[in-house]
Amino acid sequence: MTAGTMSHPQTGSRTGAGHDDVDVCIVGAGPVGATLACRLAVGGLRVAIVDRAALPPMEDPAFDGRAYAIAAGPRRLLEEAGVWPLLPLQACPIEEIRVSDGRPGEAPSPLFLEFGREDAAQPFGWMIEARALRVALNRALYAHDLVTVLAPEEVTVTRTAEGARVRTRSGCTFGARLVVAAEGRRSALRDQARIGITRLPYHQSGIVCAVAHEHPHNNRALEHFLPAGPFAQLPMAPTPEHPNLSAIVWSESDALAQRMVGLPHEAFAHEIQRRMGDWLGRVTPVGRRWVYPLSAQYAQRYFDTRMVLVGDAAHGIHPIAGQGLNLGFRDVAALSDMLIAAHARGEDLGAPALLRRYQARCRPANMLMLAATDMLERLFGNDNPVLRRARDLGLAGVHRMPALRRAFVRHAMGL
Structure with a gap:
């Protein structure tokens, strides 16, 4: 054969x-x-x-804006394989995650889900530059x-x-x-x-890049659900050029994603700011922009x-x-x-x-x-007002249940 x-x-x-x-x-x-x-x-x-x-x-290639989120279980695997100690660049722990719902350019829903340091005895994961x-x-x-x-x-x-x-x-x-x-x-x-x-095609593309920002992220990540798909800000370790740095991953329709990555620098930064909000201050895209078709x-x-x-x-x-x-x-x-x-x-x-x-x-x-x-993806990737209300209530409900939060965390961490 x-x-x-x-x-x-x-x-x-x-x-x-x-x-x-x-x-x-x-x-x-x-x-x-x-x-x-x-x-x-x-x-x-x-x-x-x-x-x-x-x-x-x-x-040791130049910074290109791509990074991996490594959960706690996989980190242990990389340590056992002798890979983790050889990382040439610092990994950034993810110690807080806020999950919210909203629309670009608007304030997020007041109902949200937050995972904090009290939900796990160690970081939820670590951000590693792809090149490292x-x-x-x-x-x-x-x-x-x-x-x-x-x-x-x-x-x-x-x-x-x-x-x-x-x-x-x-x-x-x-x-x-x-x-x-x-x-x-x-x-x-x-x-x-x-x-x-x-x-299972989604007819979406993921946009991947990195941004420098004014304020420190304090090892905090954001998962913001928008009608076109999720927008994520993931904390990264500082570089000599950028003391405050985060990875960005967000989904748009295939055609719109291609238009987004082709925008001039200031316009591209504006689109990121509309989705992420101002909690990290002004953002400046750094490195390359990447587009990947999404499917399961x-x-x-x-x-x-x-x-x-x-x-x-x-x-x-x-x-x-x-x-x-x-x-x-x-x-x-x-x-x-x-x-x-x-x-x-x-x-x-x-x-x-x-x-x-x-x-x-x-x-x-x-x-x-x-x-x-x-x-x-199907529940959060739409603008149906009934579903929006239901998912906001669901996020808020989980936020108020520490035992359920910790169960979600342990599964996501691969423990």
Whole structure:
């Protein structure tokens, strides 16, 4: 059974990369795939990781406005994988979150939900610049003797019941007990394994950027629901140029999002201010502006012969709750725990029973999160006055129930 081709060739972190058999071959070295490789190597497994792009271990690109919100559970995973200590830039804790409802240019509803320091014994999450996480991941990959990096590289994977064979474009071949598809939403391995995918388009795009602002954020985040979609302000660590800095993520219709990111600097800042309000003073966009089409999708199953799906190859959700990458990290935590335990017992890492247990552990929770974010988007992403009143009352009701607030927090933190 043939399943998968990636694009681009070459190099490895060890001399002779590609000649020795490995326990696991991971295709895709984004945050999910790279973290899985590091976690498995810490657990004693031999890993090959393949990616289309080069992965220079010391790269430190310029600030580009993108950042990740890392929940408490995934942070623990990054620590166990040896990645967190290698972050070259400071992470910013999220210690307060205000959830409100309103319209652009108007004051938010007086009914709101607020999560504070009393709702958790630690920060709800940490904001990490995308460039910092990439640098840490690359350094960690090259630091492990048990990891072979093949990037940039193109490989062809052939899977049978007995095992998988991986062939690089340069002609090297090696065996693997298990192949992990971590190439993202357009996974070639998933498609070639004929694993069905269901997509839910939102006809929206997410705008991502960063803003400097006059007043300190005090580690406080804002989730402001607007008729066109959610608007989020997420606190970031200061830089030498910008002592007060936040990430911005907001949703608009596809056409309007494209118009927004094309606005002149002052007009773009004005649109952000209309949605965020004045609580941080005047805002100034910094770095690049990014636009991403928004949709949800889910794979019908998470495994095939000698192969499993992780991260966006298995599921993609609306960013309304900021849980997309954290869901992928939960896949990594579950799969790495199971593979390391199986390896210690001398079991077959590609055994169908083990892959089935991984699916049973992850897919129901992922589907529940997909359904919840889809419901939130449909409930909050409209201007129906009846629904607006109902959701405002709902937010205020949860705000008055500390036990329920803490339950929401623990689930979102991945604890």
